Amino acid sequence: MALSGIEIFKLTPRTNCKECGFPTCMAFSMKVASGAVEIGKCPHISDEAKEKLAEATAPPMKTITVGTGDAERKLGGETVLFRHEKTLVNRPLIAVQFADSMADDVVDAKIANIQKVDYERIGEQMNAEAVSVKFDGDKDKYIKLVEKVAALNKVVVLVCADVAVATEALALVKAAKPVLVGANKDNINDMVALAKGNGAVLGLSADTVEDMYSLVEAAHAADYKELVLNPSTASMAKTFENTIEIRRTAITGGDRVFGYPSIVFVNELAGGDPYLESALAATYVLKYGSIIVVNDINYAQALPFFGLRQNIFTDPQKPMRVEPKVYEYANPKEDSPVLLTVDFALTYFVVSGEIERAKAPAWLLIPDAGGYSVLTSWAAGKFGASVIANAVKETGIADKLTVKKLVLPGKVAVLKGDLQEELPGWEIIVGPEEAMQLPKFLNEFK
Amino acid sequence: MAYNKVAKKYNGKISEVVIGTGDKAITIGGRTALPLHSFDGAEGQTPKLGLEILDTAPTDWIDAFNGIYGDVQNDASAWAKLVEEKYAPDFIYLRFIGADPSGDNKSAAECAELAKKVAESISLPLAIGGCNNVEKDAEVFKAVSEALEGKNILVVSATEDNYKTVGAAAGLAYKQKVGAESSVDINLAKQLNILLTQLGVKKEDIVMNVGAATVGYGFEYVTSTMDRILLAALGQNDVTLQMPIITPVSTEAWSVKESIASEEDAPDWGSTEERGIHMEISTASACIASGSDAVILRHPKSLETMKTYVQGIIG
Numbered sequence: 001m002a003l004s005g006i007e008i009f010k011l012t013p014r015t016n017c018k019e020c021g022f023p024t025c026m027a028f029s030m031k032v033a034s035g036a037v038e039i040g041k042c043p044h045i046s047d048e049a050k051e052k053l054a055e056a057t058a059p060p061m062k063t064i065t066v067g068t069g070d071a072e073r074k075l076g077g078e079t080v081l082f083r084h085e086k087t088l089v090n091r092p093l094i095a096v097q098f099a100d101s102m103a104d105d106v107v108d109a110k111i112a113n114i115q116k117v118d119y120e121r122i123g124e125q126m127n128a129e130a131v132s133v134k135f136d137g138d139k140d141k142y143i144k145l146v147e148k149v150a151a152l153n154k155v156v157v158l159v160c161a162d163v164a165v166a167t168e169a170l171a172l173v174k175a176a177k178p179v180l181v182g183a184n185k186d187n188i189n190d191m192v193a194l195a196k197g198n199g200a201v202l203g204l205s206a207d208t209v210e211d212m213y214s215l216v217e218a219a220h221a222a223d224y225k226e227l228v229l230n231p232s233t234a235s236m237a238k239t240f241e242n243t244i245e246i247r248r249t250a251i252t253g254g255d256r257v258f259g260y261p262s263i264v265f266v267n268e269l270a271g272g273d274p275y276l277e278s279a280l281a282a283t284y285v286l287k288y289g290s291i292i293v294v295n296d297i298n299y300a301q302a303l304p305f306f307g308l309r310q311n312i313f314t315d316p317q318k319p320m321r322v323e324p325k326v327y328e329y330a331n332p333k334e335d336s337p338v339l340l341t342v343d344f345a346l347t348y349f350v351v352s353g354e355i356e357r358a359k360a361p362a363w364l365l366i367p368d369a370g371g372y373s374v375l376t377s378w379a380a381g382k383f384g385a386s387v388i389a390n391a392v393k394e395t396g397i398a399d400k401l402t403v404k405k406l407v408l409p410g411k412v413a414v415l416k417g418d419l420q421e422e423l424p425g426w427e428i429i430v431g432p433e434e435a436m437q438l439p440k441f442l443n444e445f446k
Numbered sequence: 447m448a449y450n451k452v453a454k455k456y457n458g459k460i461s462e463v464v465i466g467t468g469d470k471a472i473t474i475g476g477r478t479a480l481p482l483h484s485f486d487g488a489e490g491q492t493p494k495l496g497l498e499i500l501d502t503a504p505t506d507w508i509d510a511f512n513g514i515y516g517d518v519q520n521d522a523s524a525w526a527k528l529v530e531e532k533y534a535p536d537f538i539y540l541r542f543i544g545a546d547p548s549g550d551n552k553s554a555a556e557c558a559e560l561a562k563k564v565a566e567s568i569s570l571p572l573a574i575g576g577c578n579n580v581e582k583d584a585e586v587f588k589a590v591s592e593a594l595e596g597k598n599i600l601v602v603s604a605t606e607d608n609y610k611t612v613g614a615a616a617g618l619a620y621k622q623k624v625g626a627e628s629s630v631d632i633n634l635a636k637q638l639n640i641l642l643t644q645l646g647v648k649k650e651d652i653v654m655n656v657g658a659a660t661v662g663y664g665f666e667y668v669t670s671t672m673d674r675i676l677l678a679a680l681g682q683n684d685v686t687l688q689m690p691i692i693t694p695v696s697t698e699a700w701s702v703k704e705s706i707a708s709e710e711d712a713p714d715w716g717s718t719e720e721r722g723i724h725m726e727i728s729t730a731s732a733c734i735a736s737g738s739d740a741v742i743l744r745h746p747k748s749l750e751t752m753k754t755y756v757q758g759i760i761g
Contacts, residue, residue, distance in 0.1 A: 082677070084670040116714070121662075213449035237761035241485045245451065253452070269758075275751040278724045279731035282661065283482075283759070286669060286735050299715040303704045304728035307662020314666055346664040353663075353703055440548070 003056045005033040011049035012042060019043055060250045061259040063090065064226060066130075066201055067155035068177050073129060075228065075290040076261035081251050084316055090261075091313035092285055094305065095130035095157050095293045097267050098149055100141040107145065110296055114152060117302045122320050122345050126306040128154065128297045132181075135160035139168070146172055157181060157203070157263070157291065163190045174198040179291070181205060181230055181263060188215055192222045203263055205230040207238070209245045216257045228290065229258070232265040236280070239269060240287070247288040261290030268293075274301060285309050320345035321371040326395050327364040329355045335403040336361040337445055339431065339438075340388065342369040342377050350435045358439035365406075367391030374409050385418035392423060407431040407441075454479070454486045456680035460688050460739070461650045462491065465537065465600045465623050466571025472536050474653060475690025475739045480676060482735060484761045490690075493756050494740040496573060497535035497749055498696045499525045501552070501560055502544040507744075508706065510719035514746060522560055523567040530568045535749055537571040539602070539694070539742045540564055545586050546577035554582075554589035561590040565597050573600040573625075573742070575694065584608035588615035595620045602692065602742075603627035603655045606634070609641055617647030625692060630657035630667040632674045636686050643686075652689045653740070660698045660705075661728045668693075672737030693733045696744035699726035723747050731755055 009029040020041045022028040031037040032053075039045055039053050063077035073093055080086045096114055098107055118127040131154045135142045142160070146169045150156050156178040160166040166182050181203030183191035188204075195202035202219065204227060206212035212229060219227055231242030243262050250259040264284050270277035277294055278301055284292050285308050294301070314320055321343045329352075341351045343366050355362055367390070370382035377383035388406075398404060404426040408415060410433030420428045432441045462476040476490030483489065503519040504511065511519075518525045526538050540561065544552040565572055574590055576583030587601045588611055603625025604612035616622040624647055628634035635656050643649050656672060659665050672691065679687040699705060705722035707715065715721060726748040730741045734756065743749050 082670070082673045083666065084674055209451065210449045235761075236755075236758035237484070240482055240759055241761060244483065244485075248454070249449075255450075257449075273751070273754075275723060275727055275747065276754055278727050279751060279755040280759075282728040282732045283735045286732055287482075300717065300720040300724045303715070303721065304661045304725045307660075307704075308665055308728060308732060311662060311664065311666040312669065316666070316670070346667075349663050353701075356703060357701075357706070 003033065003053055005030040008032050008039070008053065011045060011052065013044045015044070017044070058256075059259075060254060060256060061261070062225060062227075062256075064201055064228060064261055066177055066179055068175065069153070071129065071153050071155050071176070073155060076259070078247075078251065078288075081248060083312060087315040087317070088313050090290070091309050092289050093129040093155060093291050094281075094297065094302075095132040095155070095263075095291050096128050096297050097132040097134060097159075097265075097293050097295060098145055099134040099136045100138045100145050101136035107148070111149070111152065113297050114154070117297050117299060121306060121310055122322060124310065126302065126310075128302075130155035130157055130291060132157040132159055132293050133169075135162060135165055135169075139165050143168055143172065150176065155179070157293070159203075161187060161205075163187055163194060166191070167194055170194065170198045170200055174200060177201070179203055179228055179263070181228070183215060183219075185211055185215060188218045189222065192219050192224050195226070196222070196224050199226075201226045201228055203228045203230050205232070207233045209242055209249075212242070212246065213257055216260070220257070227260045229260050229262050230265070231262055232268060234268075236269050239264065240283070243284070243288050262288060263291040263293065264289040265293045267295040270295070277301070278304060281305050282308055285312055319371055322348045322366065324366050324368040324391065326397050327352065327366065329364065330359055330361040332361040332363045334401050336363060337405045337407050337429075337442070338363040338365050338397060338401070339407045340365050341409055342366065342372065342374050342383055344369075344371050344373050344377070347373055351438070354435045354438040355442065358442040360439075360442035360445070362442060363397060363400075365391060365395065365397060374411050378412050378415075383412065385415055385422045388415070388419055389422035392426075398425070405429055410434075410437075454483070456487070458680040458683035458685075458688060460490060460679060460690050463600075463623055463650060463653050463690055465573065465598055467596070467598050468569060470569045470571060471598070472571055474692065477690075477739070478680065480680070481737050482759055489760050490739065492760060493734045493738060494536040495749055495752050495756070496537040496539045496740060496742040497529050497533055497746070498539045498541060498694075498742055498744045499529060500544075501540060501542045501557065502550060504543075507700065508718055508722060510722075511744075523563045526564045527567045530570050533746045533749055535570070535743075537573055537600075537740075538564075538568060539573045539575060539696075541575035541577075542583075542586050542590075543577055545579075545582050547579055547582055549577070554585040557586045558589035558593035562593045565594050565599075571599070572597060573602050573692075575602045580605055580607040584611040587612045591616045591620040591622045594622070598622065600653060600692070601625055602694065603653075604638070604642065606638060606641075609638060610645065613642045613645045613647050617642065617645070617651055623651050623653060625653050625655050626689070627655040628657060630659070630664075630671045632656075632671055632678070632687075635671070635675060636684075639686050639689060649685065649689065653692045654689045655692050655694065658693050658695060658698045658733070659729075660695075660702045660725060661732055662704070663698075663702060665729070665732060669732065669736040672733075676737050690739035691737050692740040692742070693730075693738040694742040695726060695730045695733060696742050699729045700744055719745075723751075727751050727755075
């Protein structure tokens with residue numbers, strides 16, 4: 001919790017020397033408390049006091065960095081429970097789980113899947129960013145498996161509560177800033193020492209929030225704060241409850257003991273049912289999962305998960321935009337119509353989906369219209385006749401055509417006259433008002 | 447220091463709306479806590495799961511549904527009966543696609559006739575949907591509400607453009623429950639509820655459809671709208687937003703590229719049917735986690751999975 005004016009006042013020398021520019025230490029303290037002035041303005045405040053203040057005004061949740069190089073990712077750091085309150089900042093990772101009890105062909109198949117599911121969605125690369133390796137009892141197999149899977153250059157999560165085995169495994173991967181999900185109430189002190197000694201993030205596992213709280217306090221007592229929390233239990237309901245309690249204790253309760261990201265083993269909750277796993281994975285994208293562990297990955301599971309994640313972890317103030325250019329559908333020819341829309345990602349998805357559904361050849365011209373919907377960008381003056389005409393010229397689309405027909409979104413039919421003047425060689429046609437009317441429109445188009 | 451758990455208590459409550467009659471009647475709504483937060487207070491009624499059928503054989507559903515249903519798709523009553531007996535959803539959603547003026551253009555009377563037959567062949571509660579033409583839907587909803595008086599159906603839904611007709615018929619004259627559809631905007635949702643209640647429809651007879659989107663296609667607007675509605679309804683006791691929420695997931699989930707693209711067109715993506723089920727399940731669970739008190743599904747496998755999900759995740 002932020003310090004009050006009085007609490008800050010207690011940290012000042014109380015000499016009223018005025019060197020900070022304020023008449024009294026109290027006046028200065030009130031300004032600092034309100035965030036209007038930096039405490040550094042007082043040349044006489046001790047470093048200890050400055051640190052205390054920094055501590056008090058730090059964000060509720062720590063940002064934990066995992067992985068290195070291309071695999072590096074940040075987790076946690078959230079400041080709100082609901083994205084509309086501000087924005088969510090660090091998107092959850094998917095981790096595919098391996099175990100030493102798995103047969104070699106199963107392991108190889110999963111590795112192949114991880115490499116196969118790798119695609120671009122609105123300018124971002126989608127793939128499983130982490131691998132989780134569980135110790136099931138066979139140490140030699142486990143160590144070999146860790147080595148094999150670490151070569152994929154993903155974030156490595158070691159799931160191992162055996163200190164000796166974890167020590168050996170950690171030696172192999174410590175340079176990759178792994179996560180060791182190994183601490184519980186029986187081994188917390190040894191595990192903290194092990195993680196600390198290897199610069200690994202330590203995962204704490206507990207069935208109840210009370211036990212989890214004690215584990216974090218034990219880590220703090222040993223001065224270790226590179227933590228993730230594993231609230232997973234045998235029950236879907238209890239895991240959900242724990243995950244919520246942890247997050248809101250930190251964010252709305254202001255208790256930094258729980259200010260850490262959570263790892264949720266939806267693979268274990270789903271008991272091998274990939275459909276149930278999807279339901280749970282989607283839930284935890286919305287509700288505070290930072291690493292979501294799944295059994296395997298394929299496109300059927302990845303497409304909804306990454307789509308949802310990309311939607312939720314968008315800053316509400318900065319909706320996503322697609323690249324302004326000419327898009328092509330069903331091999332358009334020199335006499336195919338040129339449809340027109342805006343670069344707001346949602347509009348693009350809806351419109352392009354309908355064009356694809358029509359299975360009719362068409363060009364789609366998208367200018368830089370500010371990233372708003374059709375009506376919004378038109379109202380803001382960013383989607384007018386000159387913007388559109390410029391886009392036509394800059395893309396050189398006319399060079400590909402013998403018949404030049406430009407189809408306006410029906411909602412901006414008013415632009416027809418002006419646009420016709422700007423583009424004399426073209427026929428400007430008013431298209432449908434709703435995207436869902438596009439297939440009919442395209443199939444009837446002459 | 448020991449952990450101090452504090453339950454989050456709200457002042458407001460979402461109403462309970464009963465649909466159907468007899469043993470199989472269901473209650474939608476009733477929450478006093480956020481979705482799935484049964485540890486905070488009454489989670490209300492477990493979210494209800496409906497399965498979608500059409501009044502005529504579907505022309506744009508993926509082929510897998512022919513494998514599942516076969517010829518029964520040509521006879522809505524037989525189809526509804528099969529769904530009840532084999533898949534046992536909480537309710538059946540009958541959508542009058544055939545009424546579309548730019549399609550079969552079936553008359554409101556024909557639709558009412560069919561609705562009656564369907565209602566007679568099942569004991570599950572019935573929800574009905576239209577063809578997305580607001581004028582035609584108003585006529586169809588009016589005729590069906592009259593024909594099914596006494597059955598306590600849910601009309602999905604009245605919109606800003608036809609709420610007077612639909613509200614008057616369903617909500618006032620024929621004692622049905624009224625859906626209120628708006629598109630992902632808390633103010634529009636609120637406004638429609640106010641208009642309906644001003645018309646005389648009881649607030650306990652209203653279920654909101656606050657909009658739907660498939661995951662990946664602007665779902666953030668759906669979830670944020672629901673979050674804001676619930677925080678107002680529960681946290682600020684805003685009575686104009688205390689209606690339960692129903693979300694038609696089926697049409698959205700099964701109309702996106704991921705669910706429709708053939709295996710030839712998207713060879714890396716694998717089975718079309720599997721993709722669609724995952725899209726539908728992800729969307730449905732995301733809706734329930736955001737605030738839906740009822741969702742409408744299309745695939746029986748989605749229904750089966752969602753049953754396991756709601757029973758497991760709500761304590």
